[in-house]
Amino acid sequence: MASDEKKAEILKGLHDSVVEYEEEKTVEVANEAVAEGLDAFEAIMGGLAKGMETVGDLYVRQEYFVPELLLCADALYAGLEVLKPHLKAESHAEPRKIILGVVEGDIHDIGKNLVKVMFDAAGWQVFDLGADVKIERFAEEQKKCGAQVVGLSALMTTSMLAIPRIIKTLRDSDSTVRVLVGGAPLNPDIAASYGADGYADNAGEAVEQAMKMLQQA
């Protein structure tokens, strides 16, 4: 079992290697965490996820942009790959669930992928439906997995018109599901007019918005 000092050093190492988008270093420190007997859940949440939280802040402050986020995400997932097999079943509660997808007619998925990283890092179970997702599929998948939140992304002014229809099919299927939307042509007013429960201006804000929506539910 690692000493408190060693544990702190490893958690900081995981945090820093994600923030500095050092994929190999992240794997190295994650392996060290396993070798030192650190609880995998603690290493993920206290190291990798904390790092991604810092990355989100840097993005919101416009110190990081999409290239940095993509590489930080690569480091995060490399670390998760090492640590996840060591998670103990009882080490954390049932995760919150979110379905993510880019709406029908739209293939632009960078924004959605960055949002996925943030939810993964925050410990949510993410059901990623990809891009150009048919309208009905969101409700079908939500029924199957019981996600509390559905996140919809659109980059085009034309494809964003699919959003109110998706929200209607979701509400018809499960009136309790919360819908978060985002993407370049959207804004809080359009989101509200479409019946969404929340709007995130960028990936860094998405998790916070989702948490707010659930608290208001």
Added chain:
Amino acid sequence: MSNSDRAEALLRGDKVDRVPLYHFLLGFCARNVGYTTVDMYNNAEKSFQAQLWTFEQYGIDGGPDYGYASYGGWEFGGEIKMPEGEWQQAPSHVNFPVNTEEDLAALAMPDVKTAGSLPLAMEFSKLQQKHGKPITVTLGGNFSVAGNICPPSTLCRWMLKKPDAAHRILQIASDHILDVVRYWSDTFGAENVIPNLWEPMAANDIISPKQFEKFALPYIKETNEKMLGMGIKHILYHICGEQNANMPLWAQIPMGDPGMVTFGHQVKLSTAIEYFGDSCIILGNVLPALIQTGTPQQVYDASRDCILEAKDAPRGFMLMPGCELPPMSPFFNVYMMKKAIEDFGYYG
């Protein structure tokens, strides 16, 4: 003044009677005249005809133009999909010609006479010539063409981890833009060709100003200098999306005399005038989503605000949406842009 006279006068530096109206609106034209959106991208004759009719109906002064934002992938050997279904507005990528450094090393320069959409674009430009319209060739900006040859996420990763690969693909994109513009210049005379370049991927929505300075600015600047060196008189650049922090860098890029620079709603027209007013005609920037989802009064008010903010720009101003007009825009909302010009756009 006729619609054509008005746009040409502005380019010559002559006075115009009112603010001209400009649009890039292929999908909307299809809906307006009862064609399919695909017709606008794979049938030059129909695309040209639909635009001419729509331009006459709405009093549009510039254009028509042919092109799409995903330009580059198909031309370098990738696959695109024509728009289909209710929600797609333009061709989109199915796969990219470059995904790895090995793909990049093996990438061949396309034959501009046969590659991808270029034969259709040339057919369209011959119609522009036949009808006495400005001859335009629509391509991505250097960074966006590179980000259409490989996935944008790959270009982003390469910038930080494999900068040599990023520079290599940007050089290839730049050489290709020049090849295309040279072909158009040889065919129509450089002085008659207006390259129409769209640069959404270099926006600060994606890259930082520092990354723009290192990976976009040198290529765009050199390419524009070379185009102007060929005898091109005017370059139209759509500086798309959030570009405020890039503006001092964009201002270092020559656009012709005058150039034409168009902006999204993110960049204030007063800011555009500050950086480009002395050298370029300013175009913009009614929020496209507002034209699609707002009321006629909101579109009218937003158009009025744009006109009043920019109509006295030193080299002129043209009212247009901040990006392509959304195809599903209500017809009356589109008319309200013209009405705002009639009410507020006349000079002296």
